[in-house]
Amino acid sequence: MKANLKSSLISPITIAGLLFFLGSTILTDQPYLLMLTAAQLIFVPIMLQLLLETKRYTVLIHWMAMLAVFLLFTVTSSTGQIILAFLYLLFTCYVAFRGAQRFFQRGFTNWAEISIDIGMMYLFIGGLWFFAYIAGIDTGFSLLITWLTAIHFHYSAFLLPVSLGLFGRLHDSALYRVIVSIILAGPMLVAIGITFSPILEVLSVLLYIFAIYSFIILAFRTRFASQLQGVLIRLSYCALGITILFSMLYAAGNAFGVWSISMDVMLTFHGFLNCVVFGLAGVIGWVLAPPATKHGEWNFPVSQLRGRLKDSGKPYAGLVDHLHEFVDTKALPKTIVDFYEQTNQYQLLASVKWAVWFKPFAFCYKLISSQVQQLNLPLTSKWTEMTFTLRAVDPLLDGRQRPRAWVRQVNNKTVFTAIYSQHESAARTYMNIALPLPGSSMIGILQLDVVGDSLILSSKGNGDAGIYLAVGRSLFKLPLCEYFLLQETSEGFLTAKHKMRIFGIPFLQIDYSIRPKKERTYS
Structure with missing residues (x-):
């Protein structure tokens, strides 16, 4: 002192x-x-x-x-x-x-x-x-x-x-x-x-x-x-x-x-x-006695890719190799596990619902997103099929383990390009997702939890969970929060709700209907 x-x-x-x-x-x-x-x-x-x-x-x-x-x-x-x-x-x-x-x-x-x-x-x-x-x-x-x-x-x-x-x-x-x-x-x-x-x-x-x-x-x-x-x-x-x-x-x-x-x-x-x-x-x-800061440096891996993804490699079957690496899957319906491990075998229908107060901002951003082809969501809430491909990304370019790009489209126009990976921290495995943007990348670190027979993915948690913006070597935590709820409605059929908040205020909800493709392929 x-x-x-x-x-x-x-x-x-x-x-x-x-x-x-x-x-x-x-x-x-x-x-x-x-x-x-x-x-x-x-x-x-x-x-x-x-x-x-x-x-x-x-x-x-x-x-x-x-x-x-x-x-x-x-x-x-x-x-x-x-x-x-x-x-x-x-x-x-x-x-x-x-x-x-x-x-x-x-x-x-x-x-x-x-x-x-x-x-x-x-x-x-x-x-x-x-x-x-x-x-x-x-x-x-x-x-x-x-x-x-x-x-x-x-x-x-x-x-x-x-x-x-x-x-x-x-x-x-x-x-x-x-x-x-x-x-x-x-x-x-x-x-x-x-x-x-x-x-x-x-x-x-x-x-x-x-x-x-x-x-x-x-x-x-x-x-x-x-x-x-x-x-x-x-x-x-x-x-x-x-x-x-x-x-x-x-x-x-x-x-x-x-x-x-x-x-x-x-x-x-x-x-x-x-x-x-x-x-x-x-x-x-x-x-x-000046108290020391309690903020520690983030040390989880961050994708090094910026801008539009140009090259991709071999096809991947699922968003993850093994869901049990994230959560105990014993209580989950097999369809949820199968969806994450065999994503290519499923069909997605989506309904995008913007909050009324946010619609003017969504309309303005649409002028940019249609060019960038990232976070390029429809303005209408009409149910629409999202087609997609799931391919490997060079880990030497990305900087994370086993990265794979999930590219979703609506009417042949790219809506999302999300590069999935994972990392471990404090005895928990997080889903580490990167959305490349011009000169930067939005990083979503999601925490997975099983509640009843549902799977919850959230950016809100005590550890690394959060949504960040990576620019150069800087990592900036954004005032955004996302929440996924995945449930089985009947055997082989799933629904998912994706909710997003900014400063704690809801501004976007995407409802998904997930069903098996009529003809499954097996590798």
């Missing part, structure tokens, strides 16, 4: 920030401005050192930004101030880039890390508002409101999501994920409310109140690395519980015309609590 405190507080970045801040307190004749300066010179740099590896060039970037903020208290020419504010804006742009870089290395997984990523990206918006304040740009608001918006995006949109993300490395639950969603959406909702509708501002603050008080409850139920860290972090969050009530009174005054609290009171009490208690106590608390 002492080592963490020493490395983060006694570092070239932190020492420079403290010295610049002390200099700023001497030079300014408007002490309230120091609330934002404290975030720029102390809180933001210290928190970034907990998240990013400190290298020589990062030290120089921090020094450039902190020197620019300090010199704003000494430089009087408007041109000089604009240049200095622009240098700080470049720093926030760099932080946002690193946040986006972190996000695109993982995608939509691990709510704690997403909270940190979005917080880093929000800082750039704070930089924009700070630049607008210094440059005197007409934002449609007074200079004071422009400055307050800048401070809002440094504290509520950067420090809070980052702190929430670090907390998420210690605690995870369904309630925590709801809180993250509200906190991350909050800065934009509040900004929209201030701009367009005082009523919306009140509603967004009410959501904030629910999230923050729920957060406080979770903090008191969570064990921290030390008693001191627990006291500081909980004190930091309790300060938010007080300041959010000030925000509620101020927003209600704007909405209903009853000024329950003045701007002077907001600056004095709301600003002090956010800066000194939430900011300072929270930063020191996390510096004492």
